[in-house]
Structure formats: C-alpha cells, structure tokens
Amino acid sequence: MRSWEPKQALRHEHRKPRRQQQLQASPPIVLAIGFLFLILLGSAVLSLPQASTAPISYFEALFMATSAVTVTGLTIVDPATGLTHFGQIALAIMVQIGGIGFVTFAVIAAITMRKHISVNQQALALEAFNQTSVARIRDTAKQVFKIAAAIELTAALVLFIRWSGDMPWQTALYRALFHSVSAFNNAGYTLFNDSLSPWASDITVVAVMSSLIILGGIGFGVLGDVWKNKNWRSLLPYTRLIILATLVLNLIGFGAFFIIEYHNPYTIGKLSLYDQLLATWMQTAATRTAGFTTMDLQYMRDGxxxxxxxxxxxxxxxxxxxxxIKIGTLMILLAAASSYIRQRQEIVLMQRSVAPETVQKALALFLITGAMYFLGVFSITLFDEDLPLVSILFETASALSTTGMSHGITNELSKPSQSIIIFLMFIGRLGPLTLIYTIANRQRSRIRYPEGQFQVG
Structure with a gap:
C-alpha cells in the first residue's frame, strides 16, 4: 500500500491546481459578455407576446434589444405603436442599464450589500469608469448614479408639467419619464409617431430634451467635477476642454445646418425664423449620438x-x-497636428503636456474606428446596392456611433445588412473600451531596433 501512496498523492497534487484554476478574462471581455447577456435577455423579453402589439420575430426583438442596450435608437419596430406598455418599459430599462452601464449597477449593488470588491472586479470597474485610482471606484459609481437620477427626475418633472395640459396626467407622467430616460442616455427613442417633430417649435420641450442630450453626452466625470468645483478656474483642464469643445461643436453644427437647410422647403425652409432656429438647434444637439429628429432627414441636402x-x-x-471616437480623442489629435505645424516637440492642450502614449491611443482609436466604418459601408453596399450611398453612409455612421438617426432605410435593409448594423451598434458601444485596454497593455521588448528614415506626406 505504501509503495503506491506517494504516487497517488503526487497525482492529487497535480490535479489540485487544475481544479482550482479559474477562467481569467480581461475587463473588456467581461464588459462585452455582460452587454451581450443583457442583449440576449432583452431580446427574450421583447419577443414575449405581451411585449408587442403584433407578433414580431426573434430577429426583430434582437435588433431592438441591441439598439436599446447600446443606447442607439435605430428601430425596425416602432416603440410608439409596435410595443405595448410592457415592451416600452422593458425598452426603457434596457436603455437605462446600457446608458449608465451595468458595471455601475454592479458596484452600487456590491456597496449596498457591503460586499468587498475583488481585484478583478476593481480592474473591471476601473476600465468602465476610465479611472486610474481604485479608491475612487466607489465614489465614482455613487456619483454616476446620483447625477443620473437627479437629472432624469428633474427633467421628467418639467416635461410632465408641460405635457399634462395636452394629455391625461397619467399619459403625461409616463411619457415624461420615458423620454427623460431616453434623452439623457442618448438613446433617441420616442413615443410620438414623428419623433419630436410635433414639439419642434415648443421652447420648453426643446430646451429640456437638448439639455438632457448634452448633459448625458458630456460625461459623468465632467458633471461630477462641475458639481464639486463650481468655479471655472477650479475645474480640471479636461473638464474645461470638454465643455468648450462641446459648445464649439454644437455652435458650428448649428450654424452650418441652418445655412445649408435655410432654403430647403422639405426640412425647415417653410418654417418661421423662430421655428427654424428651434428645430435646427434640437436637430444639432440630437446629432451628438442621441437620435431624435425634428424633420424628415431623408430630404436633407447631401452636404x-x-x-x-x-x-x-x-x-x-x-x-x-x-x-x-469621443471629443477628447479629437482634441488630442488636433493638438498633435497643431504642434507639428508649429514645429513644437511637446504636444500641449489646455496648458498641459500630452503624453506620447495618449496620442498613440487617440490615433489608433481614430484609425480603427475609420476602418470599421469603411468596412461597414462597403459590406452594406454589397448587400443593398440599390439604396442611395449617402443613406448607407448615414445609417452606418449612426449605428457605429450609436446615434440612432436614419434616412428611413432601416426597415428597407436586407437581413445581412441589418445583421451588420447590429454588429456595428455592439462594437460602437464597446469598441473604445476594448481598444484602449488592448493598447494600454504594452508588451515590453528587450530588442531595440535602429532608427530608420521613412517618408511621410
């Protein structure tokens, strides 16, 4: 017996580590799996008979669930007429979770249950919150939840007061809550037949909805910094950069849109000057990945x-x-180009130097996003070559950026093209996180190569 016992023990020692092995996955992979699980769960809910007014296929439910979880807003089933109240509420919940992020809710749940956050969970939260300090995970999670709740409830109250005079108070409250969630999370879903076209000349609705879109798109880090440091000079350089860049981009978009469409009778050409300005502002604000429309976009000029x-x-x-690609990415690339034109070795932004690694990340993100956009457009043109190229360009950009605007061709796309749209919506929501994490994991090499001269330009 003793002769084989050491061998038997040795076998157990070799087996033990295998039993204790656990599946290790990087934070972006966990995020991707989490979002995929939410999409599959949401598609199962939307495919239930009580979720829609008429039977819909599982593919249609999958498309709608993907659009909701990725806060895109592209639809092949009209939420206003094709979904029941149960389906609409399920859609809003998916938008809320997808917008704020399931990691936020996971961290909030862990805090509520007073459970310790593991090292792997900390890495996941750091990646989702774009933070470098573990100590700030809990504070950031609480801050995101409080800011989102405060803004959405305040906006819903204003919309309820405005709409309660035009519809029963129960309907007004229901629609106010739905549109507040949809706008702040930049989803673009609406319970009105023509999106926000009926309210394009209503200053209250336009002001509330555009404010929700801008606040939701500006970033929780910026909102938290503004909440903490209400003095402009006390704000972080990044916060000031994003606020200024958002203002400039919106004003440029507003001015260019108004000038190009001013005489277009199919968009804003027949409206009064006041209504033109309101509709243009709302449409420009919604373009920043929100997806609401105040006019029929298929009649816009190509420019x-x-x-x-x-x-x-x-x-x-x-x-x-x-x-x-995010505003910060654009600003870093512009700063790098400006430094090269001025023959400055140091890249400066908001009186702060930018690390070369950050510029590399921004450039890689820009190029890979551009490549995905091109491949998406190219693939859809192969499957639906009869559709206008401008409409395909628009639809693909809307999906990849999770905006949700459309030239009205979403339902006209073939199933393969709609599958590509589903993939682009998923990648558009998760791509930057996965890409940045991949780039951040630098593999140090002991090999150093001699510097070579390569021609550029």
Missing part, C-alpha cells in the same frame, strides 16, 4: 448629411452615455 455624419462619429465625452 447636411455629411455634416451630421462627422458630428455623429465624433460623439460625446468619455464616461458618458454617448459613443463615437
């Missing part, structure tokens, strides 16, 4: 469509409900 495509792909700020 306006190209302008909106650029604004959509830029998107909002980091740690926000918006997607796109």
């Amino acid at each position: 306006t469509s190209l302008l909106l495509i650029v604004l959509m792909l830029i998107g909002g700020g980091s740690l926000s409900t918006a997607s796109g």
Whole structure:
C-alpha cells in the first residue's frame, strides 16, 4: 500500500491546481459578455407576446434589444405603436442599464450589500469608469448614479408639467419619464409617431430634451467635477476642454445646418425664423449620438448629411452615455497636428503636456474606428446596392456611433445588412473600451531596433 501512496498523492497534487484554476478574462471581455447577456435577455423579453402589439420575430426583438442596450435608437419596430406598455418599459430599462452601464449597477449593488470588491472586479470597474485610482471606484459609481437620477427626475418633472395640459396626467407622467430616460442616455427613442417633430417649435420641450442630450453626452466625470468645483478656474483642464469643445461643436453644427437647410422647403425652409432656429438647434444637439429628429432627414441636402455624419462619429465625452471616437480623442489629435505645424516637440492642450502614449491611443482609436466604418459601408453596399450611398453612409455612421438617426432605410435593409448594423451598434458601444485596454497593455521588448528614415506626406 505504501509503495503506491506517494504516487497517488503526487497525482492529487497535480490535479489540485487544475481544479482550482479559474477562467481569467480581461475587463473588456467581461464588459462585452455582460452587454451581450443583457442583449440576449432583452431580446427574450421583447419577443414575449405581451411585449408587442403584433407578433414580431426573434430577429426583430434582437435588433431592438441591441439598439436599446447600446443606447442607439435605430428601430425596425416602432416603440410608439409596435410595443405595448410592457415592451416600452422593458425598452426603457434596457436603455437605462446600457446608458449608465451595468458595471455601475454592479458596484452600487456590491456597496449596498457591503460586499468587498475583488481585484478583478476593481480592474473591471476601473476600465468602465476610465479611472486610474481604485479608491475612487466607489465614489465614482455613487456619483454616476446620483447625477443620473437627479437629472432624469428633474427633467421628467418639467416635461410632465408641460405635457399634462395636452394629455391625461397619467399619459403625461409616463411619457415624461420615458423620454427623460431616453434623452439623457442618448438613446433617441420616442413615443410620438414623428419623433419630436410635433414639439419642434415648443421652447420648453426643446430646451429640456437638448439639455438632457448634452448633459448625458458630456460625461459623468465632467458633471461630477462641475458639481464639486463650481468655479471655472477650479475645474480640471479636461473638464474645461470638454465643455468648450462641446459648445464649439454644437455652435458650428448649428450654424452650418441652418445655412445649408435655410432654403430647403422639405426640412425647415417653410418654417418661421423662430421655428427654424428651434428645430435646427434640437436637430444639432440630437446629432451628438442621441437620435431624435425634428424633420424628415431623408430630404436633407447631401452636404447636411455629411455634416451630421462627422458630428455623429465624433460623439460625446468619455464616461458618458454617448459613443463615437469621443471629443477628447479629437482634441488630442488636433493638438498633435497643431504642434507639428508649429514645429513644437511637446504636444500641449489646455496648458498641459500630452503624453506620447495618449496620442498613440487617440490615433489608433481614430484609425480603427475609420476602418470599421469603411468596412461597414462597403459590406452594406454589397448587400443593398440599390439604396442611395449617402443613406448607407448615414445609417452606418449612426449605428457605429450609436446615434440612432436614419434616412428611413432601416426597415428597407436586407437581413445581412441589418445583421451588420447590429454588429456595428455592439462594437460602437464597446469598441473604445476594448481598444484602449488592448493598447494600454504594452508588451515590453528587450530588442531595440535602429532608427530608420521613412517618408511621410
């Protein structure tokens, strides 16, 4: 017996580590799996008979769930007429979770239950919150939750007061809450048949909805800094940069849109000057990955469509409900170009130097996003070559940036093209996180190569 016992023990020692092995996954992979689980769960809920007014296929439910969780807003089933109250509420819950982020809710739940956050969970939260300090995870999670709740409830109250005079108070309250969640999370879903066109000349609705879109897209880090340091000079350089860049981009978009569409009778040409200004402002604000419309976008001039495509792909700020390459990425690339033109070795932004690694990340994000956009457009043109190219360019940008605006071709796309749209919405929401994490994991090499001269330009 003793002769084989050491061998048997040795076998157990070899087996033990295998039993104790656990599946290790990087934070972006966990995020991707989490969002995929939410999408599959949401599609199962939307495919229930009580979720829709008429039977819908599982593919339609999957498309709607993906659009909701990624806070895109593209639809092949009209939420106003195709979904029941149960389906609409399920859609709003998916938008809320997808917008604020399931990691936020996970951290809040851990705090509520007073459970310790593991090292892996900390890495996941750091990646989702774009933070470098573990100590700030809990504070950031609480801050995100409080800011979102305060803004959404305040906006819902104002919308309820405005709409209660035009509809029963129960309907007004229901729609106020739904649109507040949809706008702040930059989803673009609406319970009105023509999106926000019926309210394009209502200053209260336009002011509330555009404010929700901008606040949701500017980023929780910026909102938290403004809440803490109400003095402009006390704000972080990044906060000031994002606020200024958001203001400039909105004003440029507003001015260009108004000039191009001023004489277009199919958009704003027949409206009064006051209504033109309100509709233009709302449409420009919604272009920053929100998706609401105040006019029929398929009748816009091609120049306006190209302008909106650029604004959509830029998107909002980091740690926000918006997607796109993000404003910070654009500003860093512009600063790098400016430094090269001025023959300055140091890249300076808001009187702060920018690390070379940050510029590399911004450049990689810009190029990879551009490559995904091109491949998406190219693939859809192969499957739906009869559709106008401008409309395909617009639809693809809307999906990749999770904006949700459309030239009205979403239902006309073939199933393969709609599948590509689903993939782009998913990647558009998770792509920057996954990309930045991949780039951040630098593999140090002991090999150093001699410097070579390569021609550029």
